[in-house]
Amino acid sequence: MNMKRGVSSIEYLFLIAAALVIVLFVGHQLATMTSDYAAVIDDISDEIARGLTNQSCNGTSEIVIYYVHYDAGGIDHWNLNDEYVVIANLGCKDEELSGWKLVDEKEHTYIFPSGFILKAGKTVTVHTGSGTDTDTDLYWGEKRAVWNNNGDTAYLYDASGNLVDSCSWTGKEGGAVSCH
Numbered sequence: 001m002n003m004k005r006g007v008s009s010i011e012y013l014f015l016i017a018a019a020l021v022i023v024l025f026v027g028h029q030l031a032t033m034t035s036d037y038a039a040v041i042d043d044i045s046d047e048i049a050r051g052l053t054n055q056s057c058n059g060t061s062e063i064v065i066y067y068v069h070y071d072a073g074g075i076d077h078w079n080l081n082d083e084y085v086v087i088a089n090l091g092c093k094d095e096e097l098s099g100w101k102l103v104d105e106k107e108h109t110y111i112f113p114s115g116f117i118l119k120a121g122k123t124v125t126v127h128t129g130s131g132t133d134t135d136t137d138l139y140w141g142e143k144r145a146v147w148n149n150n151g152d153t154a155y156l157y158d159a160s161g162n163l164v165d166s167c168s169w170t171g172k173e174g175g176a177v178s179c180h
């Protein structure tokens with residue numbers, strides 16, 4: 001007679017523990033592969049501040065795509081907030097960006113929220129993933145990566161549909177590109 005042995009509770013606990021270890025390991029790897037976002041933003045802020053001190057203020061704003069981090073650390077689709085675009089106001093006047101659009105070559109479109117103001121000399125980062133919007137960070141809410149690692153273009157349009165700026169890359173820049 002051939003009897004099949006059932007799986008014991010101990011074996012189930014072992015399988016659960018092994019799965020948990022694997023999940024924690026993968027999560028740790030993703031966390032450690034994220035770019036140094038804070039350092040990038042600090043460098044950009046310093047560059048913009050130096051640029052503003054060297055210009056005469058004529059009371060205008062100049063909104064640009066300043067930097068694109070198109071290749072998130074690890075697997076892009078699992079690390080969406082490490083895929084981001086930094087928009088800068090290089091002028092001396094605050095600018096309301098309500099209804100402005102950030103668009104890629106495949107026409108994925110992010111629309112800036114109503115009442116959003118980008119202060120003079122400041123930046124806002126548009127992250128591909130989800131989070132809570134602030135004065136410095138906005139979240140697209142996408143479930144998959146938007147920016148193509150092997151080349152793409154980011155377009156910035158004002159609320160009237162006029163092209164304000166664009167930034168292109170080929171994928172050979174090492175995961176990010178400075179646009180200005």
